[in-house]
Amino acid sequence: GAGVSQSPRYKVAKRGQDVALRCDPISGHVSLFWYQQALGQGPEFLTYFQNEAQLDKSGLPSDRFFAERPEGSVSTLKIQRTQQEDSAVYLCASSLGDRAREQYFGPGTRLTVT
Amino acid sequence: DQQVKQNSPSLSVQEGRISILNCDYTNSMFDYFLWYKKYPAEGPTFLISISSIKDKNEDGRFTVFLNKSAKHLSLHIVPSQPGDSAVYFCAASYYGNNRLAFGKGNQVVVIP
Numbered sequence: 133g134a135g136v137s138q139s140p141r142y143k144v145a146k147r148g149q150d151v152a153l154r155c156d157p158i159s160g161h162v163s164l165f166w167y168q169q170a171l172g173q174g175p176e177f178l179t180y181f182q183n184e185a186q187l188d189k190s191g192l193p194s195d196r197f198f199a200e201r202p203e204g205s206v207s208t209l210k211i212q213r214t215q216q217e218d219s220a221v222y223l224c225a226s227s228l229g230d231r232a233r234e235q236y237f238g239p240g241t242r243l244t245v246t
Numbered sequence: 247d248q249q250v251k252q253n254s255p256s257l258s259v260q261e262g263r264i265s266i267l268n269c270d271y272t273n274s275m276f277d278y279f280l281w282y283k284k285y286p287a288e289g290p291t292f293l294i295s296i297s298s299i300k301d302k303n304e305d306g307r308f309t310v311f312l313n314k315s316a317k318h319l320s321l322h323i324v325p326s327q328p329g330d331s332a333v334y335f336c337a338a339s340y341y342g343n344n345r346l347a348f349g350k351g352n353q354v355v356v357i358p
Contacts, residue, residue, distance in 0.1 A: 136289070174349050
């Protein structure tokens with residue numbers, strides 16, 4: 133079956149530009165997560181949705197980062213006024229539900245801020 | 247602070263031999279542990295997991311061992327195959343907080 137998809141796969145932005153990253157989770161998966169992965173590091177949690185409700189946004193590094201999942205399926209991570217330190221791979225993951233502990237990841241979006 | 251630690255960032259092993267990856271954690275609330283495999287330019291792929299009520303879980307060539315008193319887990323791959331060459335991440339979570347905490351990863355190279 134179809135896995136988690138993300139678009140675009142690569143994004144180059146000039147410092148100060150706004151970007152929007154999209155995630156399509158596995159159909160029927162209730163939980164959706166965003167992670168940020170810097171070079172040579174493991175993924176770091178950003179935010180978590182259960183259906184359309186954003187239950188945890190404690191990992192968002194600044195108020196320039198905003199995520200939404202208005203209809204409980206597709207999610208968008210928006211970064212305003214991008215900075216060089218925002219350069220990273222942004223990973224989306226989904227899981228079946230609140231009690232399902234395994235998360236399934238998309239291929240990621242590599243963001244480069246110049 | 248790094249709650250999940252993977253030392254020995256890279257490992258080289260001959261095809262057919264055993265690969266052993268180690269992971270240590272500091273948060274005693276963690277009750278579920280996962281291993282992910284990652285190829286370049288792809289997202290992490292779920293491999294195997296273990297609940298804290300068990301000390302061993304096996305799936306084909308992959309076995310995960312958990313030592314709760316030492317806050318340590320390991321992944322054994324036997325026999326290792328060239329397609330196993332990838333970065334392996336250890337991750338942990340606890341019930342009620344679904345976020346995963348990841349280690350920095352181990353690069354495994356299987357030599358044919």
